[in-house]
Amino acid sequence: MEVGNIFRHLLVHNEAFVKSTESTKFLAYATQQNPYITLLTCADSRVQGNILGIDIFNKIFIIRNAGNQVAINRGTVEYSILVLHTPVMLVLGHTDCGAVKFATHACITQSKEIVAMSKSFDKLINADYSTISREVKGEMLPLTIPIERGIPQLSKFGDEKKGLAYLSQINVDYQIEKTLKYYGDLVKENKLTIIGGVYDFVGAYSKELGRILITNINGNISPNGLQESARTIIKRIPNYDESSQAYKTVCQLIEEKVTRI
Numbered sequence: 491m492e493v494g495n496i497f498r499h500l501l502v503h504n505e506a507f508v509k510s511t512e513s514t515k516f517l518a519y520a521t522q523q524n525p526y527i528t529l530l531t532c533a534d535s536r537v538q539g540n541i542l543g544i545d546i547f548n549k550i551f552i553i554r555n556a557g558n559q560v561a562i563n564r565g566t567v568e569y570s571i572l573v574l575h576t577p578v579m580l581v582l583g584h585t586d587c588g589a590v591k592f593a594t595h596a597c598i599t600q601s602k603e604i605v606a607m608s609k610s611f612d613k614l615i616n617a618d619y620s621t622i623s624r625e626v627k628g629e630m631l632p633l634t635i636p637i638e639r640g641i642p643q644l645s646k647f648g649d650e651k652k653g654l655a656y657l658s659q660i661n662v663d664y665q666i667e668k669t670l671k672y673y674g675d676l677v678k679e680n681k682l683t684i685i686g687g688v689y690d691f692v693g694a695y696s697k698e699l700g701r702i703l704i705t706n707i708n709g710n711i712s713p714n715g716l717q718e719s720a721r722t723i724i725k726r727i728p729n730y731d732e733s734s735q736a737y738k739t740v741c742q743l744i745e746e747k748v749t750r751i
């Protein structure tokens with residue numbers, strides 16, 4: 491799309507939003523915000539807040555950068571957790587992440603692991619990042635720390651999309667590890683729950699495209715421990731009728747969506 495149309499869209503779409511939104515909605519929160527989720531996610535345009543609900547106004551405090559890294563926006567993360575007191579922080583990676591791809595390329599082209607890699611990673615190995623500026627590289631290179639941890643496992647994966655999803659998952663674990671160093675006490679006191687997930691729009695985890703898979707809860711990544719943690723969190727809903735259909739649906743979703751590669 492060229493700039494004239496992009497600018498026209500900007501004007502027209504915002505005006506349509508103004509016309510379709512009751513002013514009372516804004517007035518009620520004119521001087522305060524009360525979000526309940528701190529969302530740290532990637533800047534990728536395929537990842538948008540509406541995957542968490544149709545209307546996330548005043549509900550989700552969104553922090554975005556390349557590769558959903560805590561260190562890049564440490565102050566904003568801290569503001570949301572310590573000043574806004576969101577009870578949940580969601581660290582959300584995604585499939586086909588460009589930042590993860592860059593870091594993976596940087597790792598494998600500089601190590602002997604490349605020999606052990608499956609042939610299906612040839613496309614990534616041969617990618618050319620030579621024209622990317624120092625500024626862009628500087629922001630993505632810290633991701634080589636978590637990615638290096640996952641590289642030895644890559645030969646297990648037959649296809650690149652699954653391997654890259656696995657590395658996004660490993661990156662989320664690392665970012666949660668960092669977050670726990672700073673805010674682990676709040677987690678221990680049950681004031682903060684840190685949830686890690688991978689938004690899958692390529693079908694790396696299941697055939698259902700667009701799913702958020704829950705891959706980490708407060709640093710817990712063991713398959714059984716993860717499911718158990720998820721069920722424990724649901725039990726915190728006051729007076730939740732465990733014989734209701736809604737409860738059964740949630741349990742079913744935990745079975746399907748709380749899982750790791």
Ligand SMILES: [Zn+2]
Pocket residue numbers: 532533534556557584586587588589590
């Ligand atoms: Zn990304």
